[in-house]
Amino acid sequence: MNIELIVLDVDGTMTDSRITYSQEGDEIKSFNVKDGLAIVSWKKLGKQVAIITGRSSKIVERRAKELHIEHFYQGIHNKREVLEKLLIKLDLTMENIAVIGDDLNDLQMLKLAKISFVPRDASIYVDKIANVILTKKGGDGAVREMIEYLIIEERLEKEYLALWD
Numbered sequence: 001m002n003i004e005l006i007v008l009d010v011d012g013t014m015t016d017s018r019i020t021y022s023q024e025g026d027e028i029k030s031f032n033v034k035d036g037l038a039i040v041s042w043k044k045l046g047k048q049v050a051i052i053t054g055r056s057s058k059i060v061e062r063r064a065k066e067l068h069i070e071h072f073y074q075g076i077h078n079k080r081e082v083l084e085k086l087l088i089k090l091d092l093t094m095e096n097i098a099v100i101g102d103d104l105n106d107l108q109m110l111k112l113a114k115i116s117f118v119p120r121d122a123s124i125y126v127d128k129i130a131n132v133i134l135t136k137k138g139g140d141g142a143v144r145e146m147i148e149y150l151i152i153e154e155r156l157e158k159e160y161l162a163l164w165d
Contacts, residue, residue: 001153004096006042007083007109008143010053010060010074012102013119016139029059035143039067042147044163045156050086052079054105080108100146101126102138115153117146 011017014035020028039049050071051064057074064072071090073082087093099106099113102122110116110129118130119142127133132149136142151160 001114001150002096003047003098003114003150003154004092005048005050005071005086005090005098006147006150007050007052007097007099007113008039009079009099009101009103009106009109010051010057011055012122012138013100014051014060014063014139014143016137017102017121018139027057027059029057030139031063032139032141032144034141036063036067038144038147039069041160041163042150043068045159048090050083052076052082052086052109054079077105078108079105080112083109083112098146098150100143115150117142117149 008014014031015029043049049069051069052073054076060074071086076082094112095114097113098115099109100117101110102119104123104125107126110126116130117132117134118126119134119138121137134142134145136145151157
């Protein structure tokens with residue numbers, strides 16, 4: 001397959017799609033630590049990661065920094081356009097990317113990717129075009145499941161496990 005870049009949506013994939021506000025108006029999101037470990041491992045294999053999300057959030061920016069994700073785009077209304085520009089910048093083609101998204105604003109990215117993934121609780125409309133419907137819900141390890149699927153398909157299991165030996 002030769003996937004070099006995974007592209008992640010945030011709300012509904014990296015999170016359970018809930019947005020909680022504190023009494024003071026602070027936004028609260030929860031991220032799955034297992035997803036984070038898989039993302040870090042993917043990067044250690046020399047692969048790349050991008051986040052393209054429709055909302056803007058300091059919390060998501062912080063998570064991207066923690067995971068050393070250098071291709072980070074938020075507040076994006078046309079995700080396809082951003083993805084196409086990123087591919088030019090990285091000298092990659094659609095054949096080299098995998099995308100995970102869960103809702104209508106992810107449709108165009110999902111259609112373009114070599115392989116597309118959706119969490120178990122995604123919109124039925126994105127389910128129809130996805131290559132893989134994951135068994136995990138968004139925020140519950142869906143990103144990790146996607147990465148481990150790719151590790152197997154790319155025959156990288158030995159290298160992946162060696163990262164932690």
